[in-house]
Amino acid sequence: METAEIRRRWLRYFSTRGHTVVPSSSLLYDDPTLLFVNAGMVPMKPYMLGQETPPFQRATSVQKCVRTLDIDEVGKTTRHGTFFQMNGNFSFGDYFKETAIELAWELVTRPQSDGGFGLPEDKIWVTVLDGDDEAAAIWRRVAELPDERIVRRGLADNYWNMGVPGPGGPCSELYIDRGPEFGPEGGPAVDEDRYMEFWNLVFMQDELSAVRSKTDFDIAGELPSKNIDTGMGLERMATVLQGVDNLYEIDEVFPVLERVEQLTGRRYGDNRDDDVRMRVIADHVRSGLMLIGDGVTPSNEARGYVLRRLLRRVVRAVRLLGTQEPTLLDLVTVSKDRMKTSYPELEENFARISQIVQAEEETFGRTLAAGTTILDVAVRDAKAAGSPQLAGDKAFALHDTYGFPIDLTLEMAGEQGLSVDEAGFRRLMQEQRDRAKADAKAKKHGHADTSVYRALREPGPTEFTGYRELSTDSTVRGLIADGAPVESADKGATVQLVLERTPFYAESGGQIADEGEITADGARLRVLDVQRPIKGLIVHTVEVVEGSLRSGADVLASVDREWRLSACQAHSGTHVVHAALRQVLGPSALQSGSYNRPGYLRLDFAWPSALDPSTREEVESVANLALRYDYPVTASYMPLGKARELGALALFGETYDEEVRVVEMGGVWSRELCGGTHVEHTSQVGAVTLTSESSVGAGVRRVEAFVGLDALRYLGRERALVSQLSETLKVRPEELPERVNAMVVRLREAEKELERARRAQMLSGAQSLAGSPADIQGVSVVTHAVDDSAGDVPADDLRALALDVRGRLGDARPSVVAVAGVAKSRPLVVVATNDEARRRGVKAGELVREAAGVLGGGGGGKDDVAQGGGTQPARIDEALRRIEAVVGERVSAG
CATH class of the missing domain: 2.40.30.130 (Elongation Factor Tu (Ef-tu); domain 3)
Structure with missing residues (x-):
């Protein structure tokens, strides 16, 4: 049975039994205590905490969830996953234990031909809280389960609370015996791989006054209204009904793994390390797809950082499997094709998703290149200090600051003969997790403050x-x-x-x-x-x-009247600019965030590349035409389903009630779900002036604009600036671009001519340098500090001088040339050696590292030519003397 069919059966079953079907909330649920929705009951939490009155007595849902604490464990076992779906049924003061148990038993044991899941009754075990005789008696009566398959367990396993004062209660879990091939017999208390939990029924009956831990809390009394909260793991039920070993092999996940096999030529099951990488890919691709689908974009903080980490782990795992070509979009497409049955919006928004995925893979490629350079410096420093190991804090910095995966650090350090202080790295990672958990706990306990x-x-x-x-x-x-x-x-x-x-x-x-x-x-x-x-x-x-x-x-x-008017102009202006972007760029240019204050707006939208000046001008023109057309701005309330049918746009990551407010401008021209305040006609926005367009992340652009009087003031400042430049340059305003471009061209030509003259002057001394080399044990050595009184000395010039002098020295005897200079207050050194010198054991890369160490920096390169730098220009002469000394040491040692 396909996962989508399990989902359909669940919702149909509970719907026909009086439950309101509640659509899944976005993974970005509006809860300050959570990064993402991490449990099926999260959208129901306000009702459980008594913050809101539930609009229904019975409800059912299939909720999207993401848990991030175990990202590093994903793939290493077959039990950890990042994205999952939780089927739930809820009762708020309606039915309680007996009905909850009856509903669960009927659904899981009813034949598949009759709409159930058809699990064999003799393979089902249940657990109850030790002391909950009522639940045990119900199971015996309803399911006719023998006592040996009703297991009593303690508070740690079978009592639920939210970790803060509020509702709590005992729970009863359902397990399926998967057979002796999965482990020893004896029930869930003996082996939870063989006896796999798939459904948990929580009986919320207690009012907790204090919660010190999962097993240490105070019960103030009974809840005035007893509730039911159940959760069945959709992926776990799919594992059982599809007869596969684990969640990575179900129909919504395994196709990605199969595609990895095709792309890499590796076979799942042949090699443990490869299997781990394939499972990481299969899990993270689906998780990344669902997060992007709900509006998350890669970044270096909070939710965006989690997404970035997931996607980069995929790219790295694919590369470790032997494929260097871009594959992320291919894999995400496979996942989308499997998930779109349950989540059709993934297909509708896939153009935007594709842009983000491709941009992030390209960005990570550049990160890998930069991280490799940083790692090389760290390895050189370790070797210079005589250490056989790369420090844990270096590996952590590469991972945390630059997004450089630890497995890549291990591999590349090993290639250069160094191990990595993994214990130190893990300790720092654990400290970071502990800080995150402490912060999450502090936020969690913030519920008490509400x-x-x-x-x-x-x-x-x-x-x-x-x-x-x-x-x-x-x-x-x-x-x-x-x-x-x-x-x-x-x-x-x-x-x-x-x-x-x-x-x-x-x-x-x-x-x-x-x-x-x-x-x-x-x-x-x-x-x-x-x-x-x-x-x-x-x-x-x-x-x-x-x-x-x-x-x-x-x-x-x-309310301050002028403030509100300007705020309305900005908010309505945001809708206008969004509609203009979509008209000019296409429907995939969807808003992913906004900010507006009186006179100013900022809008983030999905788009893979910068807008050229003509496109920006067109967007601005379309926006201002909408103001000129004086479209009426109306707001109406309607069911969420009807709003979606009308094509109303929803902001990614926002959570909406079943009754929503739809703001329209000119009818279909702009139709969005919005609770903000607006003008009554678009003309009241006054004017829209785009001031900037920039990148805020992979596949996400940002436009900023002024509206109303602020837009006119901005244009006034621009006009004054143009007027001042026109007067200074003695040209008409329309001639300014041509005049300024001509000036820039002349300036660049002058700079090039000065550069050529300066280089010619510097190289003119090459003959005299080559004519008087020092002799160090039979090696001709030229060391020279270039006079920097005329300004910075580019590295290319130093390199050209070193090669010129080396060429003039010829190949008759070993020769070494080292030249140094200062660029932007930082010292640079270039070393060149000929074939004879290298045969004597004198290598340019080693000499540069020695000199750079004196200069307080690093460097490297090939044996024939290398360069490096540092931070202490006053020590250039000392660095050159160090090169001469090392040449003598290498020749003597040879």
Whole structure:
């Protein structure tokens, strides 16, 4: 049974039993405690924590998940994976243990011909919490399981909590016996490879007041409303129903592995190291595909760093399998073809995905080249210090700073006769993980800090009136200072303020928060920031400028009118520029992020290369034509499904409710899901002036623009600059480009002529240098420091001089030429040797390393010509003397 069919059966089964089918949330779920959605229950967490009232009593979903803590273990075992899908069914105050068990048992044992999964009843084992006699009794009654297949386990295995105060409860896990070929008999407590867990039923019945660890917590009492949260691993069920050994061999993963075999000529199963690399590729390709599909782009921080690391591990693994050609897009295409049945948006967005994948592989190719150079220097330094080992901190820096994989460092260091301090590297990696875990834990426990917001949210959501008015009479629902509720705030204090109703827009969707004032009897407060710390609650950060304010007071909340107008211009301008980009470049130029403040906008979009000036001009022209056409700007609410049918664009990574707000400009010309504030007609944006276009990551470009009065001011400054240049150069404005280009050409020609003259002057001394070499044990040696009084001495000039002098010395006797100079305040040295010198054991690369060591740097090259540098130009003469000494040492040793 294909994985997509397992998914369909799951949703159909629970849908016909009264469950609302909830679409998978984006992997970039809006939760400050998570980098990615890492469990199927994450989108349901607000309901479990009591932050929101669930809109349904029963729900089911197949949620996309990514777990990143075990990236380094992926492939080494067949149990670790990065991307996975979690099937879940949930009950909020509806059914509980008995119905949950009945539903699970019926689905997994019902014949496949009747819509079930058809697992053999005599191969299923279950576990319950030791002491949960109720669950054990239900299993005996519903499934007629014998006692020996109902295993009782402790809190570590069979109790669930979120790690913070809140809901918790015992759980019951379902296992399938895969047979003696997978391990010894005896049940899950003996061997969890043979007895593979595939479904966990969590019975949330307790209210936890404190959680110190997974097994150490305090139960305050029973939850007023008992809930069910279950999770079945889709990949694990596919493993069972497809009769394969592990998740890498199921239908959604194995085709990538097969394609790797075709590309590399290696066979899966022939070699353990190759198998690990193939599994890494198969897992990471799918994970990368799904992350890009949800709007992640490669970068050097947070989510983008995880994606970059996944993709680069794929590229490196392919190269270690013997293929140097670009293969990433080929492999991602195979994965897309397998995943698109369940996620058709991957096919729709594949042009954008392809651009990002190709750009990242090209970028990594350059990184490998740069990292190789850095590694060579580190290896040389280690050898110079007499160490047989590359330090762990060097390997870690290569990995962490430059993205250079540790396995590549090991291989390349080994080629040069050095081992690597792997223990030191692993220690530093572990310290980094520990810091990340500590940070994640701190963020996780931040849930406890939201209790004050949850209490203020209980009476209902904050009513936002800002779409229709800028001033609203309201009442203070609560005040917060230093994370705790307070009754009042006096002059000079900065506090958080929650109102019953507010016209202030809370920062979201790229639009920054409104500014303005809140006034009451004798009090005036300046609004500094507005946020939504939990869904449905708008919180104002305010400074009490005059008087004092008490909780429960009546107030007037007023948004700064000019601020809002300029903010609306910028936000509407963002939609206009997005639509113009798509009209000019095509539908794959999708927005991947934005930021706007009054008068300014910034928009990131998927595109593989820089926009040329004519394209930028066309985008700007299309945008301003839309303003001239004065399109009406309308907003309407509709179900998410209908909005998608209409073609409304959703921002990558955003999470949307089932009821969404659709903002249209000129109908179909621009139609996006958006909660921000906007002008009423496009003409009110005023003007759009693009000011820059740049790269922000592989396959992602950024445009910046001014709108409204800020756009006119920008154009005014540009006009003044043109006027000033025209007056200075005595030409008309339209003649400026030609005049400036002509000046640049003349300047470059003059610089070239000066360079030629300077080089000729320097080389003119080659004859005299060749005429008076020093004799060091039968070797003709010329050392010379070039006078840098005329300025920097390019390395190419030094190289030309060294080769010229070497040529004049001839091949009759061994000769060595070393010349040095200073470029940009840094010393450079070039050494050239002839055949006779090399036969005597004198090599240019070794001499350069010796000299560079004196100069406080490094270098290298071939035996005949090499160059290096350093940081201490005052030691050039000393470096040249060191070369002479080493020549004597090498000849004597020979």
